[in-house]
Amino acid sequence: MTDTPAIILEAKGITKKFPGVLANDNVDFDLHKGEIHALLGENGAGKSTLMNVLYGLYKPESGTVTVDGNPMTLNSSRDAIKHGIGMVHQHFMLIPVFTVTENIMLGAETDHRAAPNEMPLVRLDRAEVAQKVRDLSHQYGLEVDPEAVVGDLPVGVQQRVEIVKALYRKANILILDEPTAVLTPQEADDLFRIMHELTAKGVSIVFITHKLKEVLKVADRITVMRAGQVVGSANPKESNEQKLASMMVGREVILTVQKKPAEPKEDVLVVNDLRVKDVRGLEAVRGVSFTVRAGEVLGLAGVQGNGQTELAEALSGLRASESGHFSISGNDLTGKPPRQFTKAGLANIPEDRQRHGLVLGYTIADNMALCDYYHMPFSNGIVIQQKQVDSNARKLIEDYDVRTPSPYIAAGKLSGGNQQKVIVARELSRPVKLVLASQPTRGLDVGSIEYIHKQIIAMRDRGVAVLLVSAELDEILSLSDRIAVMYRGEIVATVDRKDASREQLGLLMAGVHEPA
Amino acid sequence: MQSEKQTNSLSKFLSSLKQFIEWIDPILVPLLAILTSMIVGGIIIKSVGGDPILAYKGLLEGSFGSAELGPVKSQRAISETAVWATPYIFAGLAVALAFKGGLFNIGAEGQLALGAVFSSLIGYALPGWLGVDLPTIIHLPLAILGGLVMGGIWAGIVGALKAYTGGHEVINTIMMNYIALNSTSFLLNGVMKDPSPTNVIARTPLVAESARFAPIFEGLRVHWGFVLALFTAVFIWWLLNKTTLGFEVRTVGANPDAAHYAGVNVKRTIFLTMFISGALAGMAGAIEVTGLNYRHELGFSQGYGFDAIAIALLGKSHPIGVVLASILFAAMRNGATRMQFLTQMPVDLISMIQAFILLFVAADAIVRFIFRIKSKGERVVLTRGWGG
Numbered sequence: 022m023t024d025t026p027a028i029i030l031e032a033k034g035i036t037k038k039f040p041g042v043l044a045n046d047n048v049d050f051d052l053h054k055g056e057i058h059a060l061l062g063e064n065g066a067g068k069s070t071l072m073n074v075l076y077g078l079y080k081p082e083s084g085t086v087t088v089d090g091n092p093m094t095l096n097s098s099r100d101a102i103k104h105g106i107g108m109v110h111q112h113f114m115l116i117p118v119f120t121v122t123e124n125i126m127l128g129a130e131t132d133h134r135a136a137p138n139e140m141p142l143v144r145l146d147r148a149e150v151a152q153k154v155r156d157l158s159h160q161y162g163l164e165v166d167p168e169a170v171v172g173d174l175p176v177g178v179q180q181r182v183e184i185v186k187a188l189y190r191k192a193n194i195l196i197l198d199e200p201t202a203v204l205t206p207q208e209a210d211d212l213f214r215i216m217h218e219l220t221a222k223g224v225s226i227v228f229i230t231h232k233l234k235e236v237l238k239v240a241d242r243i244t245v246m247r248a249g250q251v252v253g254s255a256n257p258k259e260s261n262e263q264k265l266a267s268m269m270v271g272r273e274v275i276l277t278v279q280k281k282p283a284e285p286k287e288d289v290l291v292v293n294d295l296r297v298k299d300v301r302g303l304e305a306v307r308g309v310s311f312t313v314r315a316g317e318v319l320g321l322a323g324v325q326g327n328g329q330t331e332l333a334e335a336l337s338g339l340r341a342s343e344s345g346h347f348s349i350s351g352n353d354l355t356g357k358p359p360r361q362f363t364k365a366g367l368a369n370i371p372e373d374r375q376r377h378g379l380v381l382g383y384t385i386a387d388n389m390a391l392c393d394y395y396h397m398p399f400s401n402g403i404v405i406q407q408k409q410v411d412s413n414a415r416k417l418i419e420d421y422d423v424r425t426p427s428p429y430i431a432a433g434k435l436s437g438g439n440q441q442k443v444i445v446a447r448e449l450s451r452p453v454k455l456v457l458a459s460q461p462t463r464g465l466d467v468g469s470i471e472y473i474h475k476q477i478i479a480m481r482d483r484g485v486a487v488l489l490v491s492a493e494l495d496e497i498l499s500l501s502d503r504i505a506v507m508y509r510g511e512i513v514a515t516v517d518r519k520d521a522s523r524e525q526l527g528l529l530m531a532g533v534h535e536p537a
Numbered sequence: 538m539q540s541e542k543q544t545n546s547l548s549k550f551l552s553s554l555k556q557f558i559e560w561i562d563p564i565l566v567p568l569l570a571i572l573t574s575m576i577v578g579g580i581i582i583k584s585v586g587g588d589p590i591l592a593y594k595g596l597l598e599g600s601f602g603s604a605e606l607g608p609v610k611s612q613r614a615i616s617e618t619a620v621w622a623t624p625y626i627f628a629g630l631a632v633a634l635a636f637k638g639g640l641f642n643i644g645a646e647g648q649l650a651l652g653a654v655f656s657s658l659i660g661y662a663l664p665g666w667l668g669v670d671l672p673t674i675i676h677l678p679l680a681i682l683g684g685l686v687m688g689g690i691w692a693g694i695v696g697a698l699k700a701y702t703g704g705h706e707v708i709n710t711i712m713m714n715y716i717a718l719n720s721t722s723f724l725l726n727g728v729m730k731d732p733s734p735t736n737v738i739a740r741t742p743l744v745a746e747s748a749r750f751a752p753i754f755e756g757l758r759v760h761w762g763f764v765l766a767l768f769t770a771v772f773i774w775w776l777l778n779k780t781t782l783g784f785e786v787r788t789v790g791a792n793p794d795a796a797h798y799a800g801v802n803v804k805r806t807i808f809l810t811m812f813i814s815g816a817l818a819g820m821a822g823a824i825e826v827t828g829l830n831y832r833h834e835l836g837f838s839q840g841y842g843f844d845a846i847a848i849a850l851l852g853k854s855h856p857i858g859v860v861l862a863s864i865l866f867a868a869m870r871n872g873a874t875r876m877q878f879l880t881q882m883p884v885d886l887i888s889m890i891q892a893f894i895l896l897f898v899a900a901d902a903i904v905r906f907i908f909r910i911k912s913k914g915e916r917v918v919l920t921r922g923w924g925g
Binding site for chain 1: 779780781782783784788791792794795796797798799800801802
């Protein structure tokens with residue numbers, strides 16, 4: 022980078038209000054040509070608001086935006102695109118049944134009218150666009166097959182399609198909103214390689230995230246936001262995770278989980294040669310056997326898609342198993358419906374909290390009674406005792422630090438971290454023998470992660486067995502007492518935490534394992 | 538100082554207005570949809586040379602009476618509106634309950650017809666089979682129960698198909714409508730046809746006196762079935778919002794995956810939702826037989842089962858909303874004759890206005906645009922897509 026880098030995008034004094042919230046409070050932000058500028062902050066800090074202002078989706082109350090020194094008026098995303106700004110949203114804006122080419126041409130179809138007074142019918146020239154897509158992917162090292170149907174592609178490749186889509190629209194400023202939230206570690210590394218390739222070719226990138234490690238790894242510059250304001254900036258070469266976390270949260274944060282050595286007791290979860298099929302009918306879990314004891318955390322590591330999801334769903338009754346057995350505290354639960362699991366003492370923190378864990382349209386109070394509505398004290402079997410449901414919610418909101426103005430807010434209106442806290446509160450407040458936590462901190466902010474980790478360890482210390490399924494190796498390493506590695510539907514190794522190293526686990530997760 | 542005070546009271550007024558709008562918000566769109574439709578209807582009347590004010594005056598008089606009309610005719614107008622409203626309420630509740638459970642019951646018309654057929658059968662044939670005269674306190678509930686169970690089974694079949702095979706309820710309720718309506722025709726022209734020598738109509742014999750509701754007022758057709766309909770609406774509200782079964786129905790409707798996770802038996806709940814929905818539609822038929830017509834005849838149902846879909850939508854699937862929407866639809870149907878008498882506007886105009894109401898409720902963005910109301914929160918999703 023040169024000494025006087027050219028500023029390509031500059032926002033000054035951006036203020037954006039929402040009813041009751043000052044989402045952006047006089048925010049200044051600039052982007053140099055060819056750099057990766059990380060925008061770091063917790064959920065709700067105002068990062069996405071700022072980017073939506075830059076992308077023309079929100080109109081700020083005050084403030085100016087200039088691109089290449091020219092002030093621009095942003096009334097819609099079309100204006101932003103015209104100025105060369107492209108955005109890759111956290112939730113992709115792709116149509117699954119269309120091919121890559123069709124998705125990329127969507128909204129940017131080439132106009133083949135010979136004369137302007139001709140019928141405004143646009144001929145879809147797929148071949149031409151496909152060729153352009155090939156050129157772009159070649160130029161920037163983004164391998165995508167233009168003919169592939171988007172729905173069949175892995176998440177990481179779908180993201181690449183989004184990037185190509187932006188480049189196709191001649192974007193030279195890319196905004197990536199939490200791009201790694203949905204990726205496996207390998208896919209994330211791939212993305213970082215692509216990002217560097219893009220910046221080397223003159224594209225400038227705003228990288229929105231709350232993951233500290235990634236920021237230190239890829240960013241050229243870091244700006245930290247908290248509560249709608251820019252609270253500081255940092256140079257990744259001189260900063261560290263601890264400093265950034267404190268800046269983000271506004272207080273000292275304990276990143277490593279403090280815990281005593283485990284005191285494992287009797288077997289709680291016993292799994293014996295379990296086989297489970299995935300949605301496509303392929304065998305995803307292929308003869309898995311293991312045990313989790315009371316008072317210990319067994320971490321189940323593995324790259325996403327190696328059968329952990331199916332295993333966790335089978336162990337909570339959400340998915341039928343093909344053969345084999347498993348039991349919780351001696352209760353054989355193979356083939357039983359989910360309610361039997363709850364009765365046997367399972368606390369299930371599901372992987373997809375919005376699909377399984379919550380009814381987003383229901384109030385927090387109703388969500389907190391979601392699994393126990395049918396018995397005392399919440400009902401007499403026929404009529405629901407709303408007073409009990411409400412007082413239970415008030416207590417749990419207090420005990421588990423759910424940030425909400427009232428228990429009668431719809432769960433869908435909470436931030437991801439608070440949604441997860443609602444689930445954790447509901448599940449852990451029951452008499453529990455086994456906690457099954459699947460990706461319990463995916464997409465959450467530092468504060469919430471810290472809190473949920475503490476809760477998991479607290480359960481372990483109370484003598485509960487914990488099965489932690491996570492694609493985050495750091496999470497596995499910091500919480501587990503023993504670690505099992507899953508690869509292609511099998512447990513390829515189980516190691517004690519104290520004997521485990523990051524490198525060894527990484528190799529096992531990749532399927533490399535030395536013969537004994 | 539003075540102006541500051543003024544702005545202060547102005548902002549106070551504005552905030553209380555805002556509060557009022559928020560409070561009224563759930564019924565704001567339906568109300569404005571009705572208003573808009575009446576205006577559009579008025580424009581149409583005017584454009585064909587009619588007098589909209591006179592037409593709507595006739596509509597109002599015909600449905601709720603007026604001083605001009607005199608007490609006797611007014612009473613009859615209100616009574617007839619209640620008579621129309623009765624099957625609307627039951628059938629509307631049927632569709633609304635299914636909506637709450639995430640299901641689309643298009644088959645209320647068929648369930649209603651079969652409910653009416655079985656209610657009639659029990660009404661006219663049961664004493665003969667048993668060889669004794671039944672007291673009203675036993676016979677009437679049995680006749681209603683017959684219709685209720687038949688409607689429940691008819692929709693329950695669709696519910697079971699949905700739950701255990703994944704067959705989509707929209708297709709299946711439509712198909713079951715054909716079977717139900719043609720079977721009704723077959724039965725009423727065949728084994729169940731009124732055998733009296735002068736009869737040439739496809740209708741059942743009259744039900745026994747013991748299987749009939751008494752009229753509430755002598756000389757007026759309004760019957761206790763209307764009161765039962767109001768009680769049923771309150772009961773359904775209680776069932777949905779205060780009971781564990783209602784919680785299960787709503788949870789399956791809102792998020793079947795979370796319901797499964799929470800230990801709800803999703804398949805059973807889908808079946809039960811359809812069963813109860815069908816039972817309500819069957820009851821609509823049974824009440825028409827026991828309260829009003831004392832028999833079932835082909836063509837007695839004036840498309841109640843289909844209007845019920847519009848009523849459930851207009852009532853936002855809320856039982857009380859369904860009652861209000863039913864009374865509105867009933868009043869429009871009932872008042873149409875008086876409107877035609879006064880202004881020579883055809884009664885079909887009412888169907889047009891009703892269609893407009895439905896259009897504006899379903900596409901509430903239009904109403905929100907016209908009246909500049911901001912949409913807040915997520916939109917209510919009434920049913921999941923075709924994929925189920």
